[in-house]
Amino acid sequence: LAGNVAEDMLKDCQRFVDARSFFESRGVPYRRGFLLYGPPGCGKTSFISALAGKLRMDVAILSLSDRALDDGALMSLLAVLPSRTILLIEDVDAAFVGRSEGEDKRGGGKGGGNGGNDVTFSGLLNALGSCLVFHFASCWV
Numbered sequence: 001l002a003g004n005v006a007e008d009m010l011k012d013c014q015r016f017v018d019a020r021s022f023f024e025s026r027g028v029p030y031r032r033g034f035l036l037y038g039p040p041g042c043g044k045t046s047f048i049s050a051l052a053g054k055l056r057m058d059v060a061i062l063s064l065s066d067r068a069l070d071d072g073a074l075m076s077l078l079a080v081l082p083s084r085t086i087l088l089i090e091d092v093d094a095a096f097v098g099r100s101e102g103e104d105k106r107g108g109g110k111g112g113g114n115g116g117n118d119v120t121f122s123g124l125l126n127a128l129g130s131c132l133v134f135h136f137a138s139c140w141v
Helices: 005-018 020-026 044-055 071-079 121-130
Strands: 058-063 085-090
Touching: 005 044, 044 058, 044 085, 071 121
Parallel strands: 058 085
Antiparallel strands: none
């Protein structure tokens, strides 16, 4: 990562981890998100793995290109995500490719006719907004 981005992200994450009681005492959802972008193989996933190691957290990887995934399955997966887990969401850039505006699930069968899955953009936002976990992402947000 360019410049001090890695160090700055680590400091930010450590402050976030240390501030859990602040969020809980105010009823504010305890989650944090980042967008990492770049071509395949540039180290986004490796960086998150290293960050998780420094923070002594686990990593859960969710690929939005999974053909079996739909809004309900996504919500179910996030509902059982353990605490102290970094959620790494892969393939967000490809999740809605080939869908026309308003299409979502109306294509018949898995992927709404686009060859992908049945996760809708609103379903993704609802799932992320409803789970109280520590969110990190690759190609997300």
